[in-house]
Amino acid sequence: MWKQFGLSKCENCGRTFLPDSLVSHQKSCKPTGGTLLRCPKCGKEFAEKKIDDHLKKCIEKHPPKVVKKASDVLQKAGTLTLKN
Numbered sequence: 001m002w003k004q005f006g007l008s009k010c011e012n013c014g015r016t017f018l019p020d021s022l023v024s025h026q027k028s029c030k031p032t033g034g035t036l037l038r039c040p041k042c043g044k045e046f047a048e049k050k051i052d053d054h055l056k057k058c059i060e061k062h063p064p065k066v067v068k069k070a071s072d073v074l075q076k077a078g079t080l081t082l083k084n
Contacts (some may be wrong), residue, residue: 014045 007016012029014036019025034048 009045013047014084016044 006018008022009016010022010025010029012026012031015025017025028037036045037048037051039046039051039054039058041055041062044054046054
């Protein structure tokens, strides 16, 4: 997805930047030595050390959808299913 916006990925930390910004970022970025993990919320990749901080921010930015009316939820066999 990030490639369609013309972003480039830092090989050290996995963050994405515009090409000009990547050059200056890489001057100070140090290799993480870990694996990259994908955020289940937004799909971006982060170093293992950074994913927890990102998840906290990402969940705040994109909270789970809350059902406001009981009629929006059907209950069948003990499971909840959202109507489209």
